[in-house]
Amino acid sequence: MSCFEGQLASWVAPAPIAKPLDNARTIAQLVAEYSTALYRVAFSVTRNAAEAEDAVQETFLRVLRHESRLGEIRDYRVWLVRIVWNIVLDRKRRAKTRPEGEDIADHARTLHSSDRAADQTVISSQEHARILALIDRLPAREREALLLSAVEELTTAEIAAALETTESSIRSRIFRARRELAVLLEKEGIPR
Amino acid sequence: MSGDMHSGSDSRIEAAIDTALRGMGSALPEPGIEGRILNRVAAERMAMEAEPARNGWLAALRHTPRFARQALGLATTGLLGFLIVAGSVNHSRRVGPGRVAPPALDLPGHGIGAASAEHPAAPASTPAPEGESGRASRHPQHGRARIAPHARKAPGVALPAPSSHKSSSPDSQE
Numbered sequence: 001m002s003c004f005e006g007q008l009a010s011w012v013a014p015a016p017i018a019k020p021l022d023n024a025r026t027i028a029q030l031v032a033e034y035s036t037a038l039y040r041v042a043f044s045v046t047r048n049a050a051e052a053e054d055a056v057q058e059t060f061l062r063v064l065r066h067e068s069r070l071g072e073i074r075d076y077r078v079w080l081v082r083i084v085w086n087i088v089l090d091r092k093r094r095a096k097t098r099p100e101g102e103d104i105a106d107h108a109r110t111l112h113s114s115d116r117a118a119d120q121t122v123i124s125s126q127e128h129a130r131i132l133a134l135i136d137r138l139p140a141r142e143r144e145a146l147l148l149s150a151v152e153e154l155t156t157a158e159i160a161a162a163l164e165t166t167e168s169s170i171r172s173r174i175f176r177a178r179r180e181l182a183v184l185l186e187k188e189g190i191p192r
Numbered sequence: 193m194s195g196d197m198h199s200g201s202d203s204r205i206e207a208a209i210d211t212a213l214r215g216m217g218s219a220l221p222e223p224g225i226e227g228r229i230l231n232r233v234a235a236e237r238m239a240m241e242a243e244p245a246r247n248g249w250l251a252a253l254r255h256t257p258r259f260a261r262q263a264l265g266l267a268t269t270g271l272l273g274f275l276i277v278a279g280s281v282n283h284s285r286r287v288g289p290g291r292v293a294p295p296a297l298d299l300p301g302h303g304i305g306a307a308s309a310e311h312p313a314a315p316a317s318t319p320a321p322e323g324e325s326g327r328a329s330r331h332p333q334h335g336r337a338r339i340a341p342h343a344r345k346a347p348g349v350a351l352p353a354p355s356s357h358k359s360s361s362p363d364s365q366e
Contacts, residue, residue: 035226039220040219061232178209
């Protein structure tokens, strides 16, 4: 079969539909692939390990409840990030105030051990906590874009899809957030 | 000099922000998170599978495909609308048109008429018998009303005996 025939066959033949025969296996694959990224998304808002894990578990329970739609999802990562994002924001809204669980020791434990030594040369745990507290004072749109941009696995396009906006909007929000954060830090002064 | 200091401060702030964000974005969950998630999902699946037997048609409805649920919802809405319209039409047919409300009186020279005049509950006036005058007839030329001899009266009401016009007239006694 020539190249043209192959292309023709791919155009004429119906595209293979990603319809999982076994939803349980699909969910297990999603858990294996995305649970860490989802945990990071949740942790960026909750700053609490237990709450973040609970949000991730709730995310997959929602996936289970809508498993009949699994075949319709085009981008699992964006879909799952949107679910976990809505869960943590909803919980935060219900809690009204930021939980006092900004546990520095908890956070320090979650840092990569290889990064920790390098990070300690730049900022201490207290400075780290102060920067996170200042992030909470940013406007919601800028803060959300900045928090999601911190998650390693997410590209700007995926953040834009999760927040239902454009990539350029996300870039400008991140830029504004960093600028405002720098202004706030400068006002308060970084200890040397 | 001060520009160098300012740029140095800026870069230090930028580095601090980067470090804080990197630390937050690279947080690692407790080991075994996948197993815990899968266990919880499995428990939830078992609960969901046991649910239809307990909750009957409500749970079965939840597991129905979306288009079927939408069709069912549309059909139910249509049926409800039909029942409301049919009930309204049936009710309006049963209520007689004359009993709805008394018609407004259109009396010339009167701003407001007696509502009881046209009301079905008001007593109808009794017409005078054939060839006779009414219960009381007025003779304006003599200045007095005269009661007809065969006039119907309520029981227990005394009426003066009929007399001639001349004798009963106070003017004629003189």
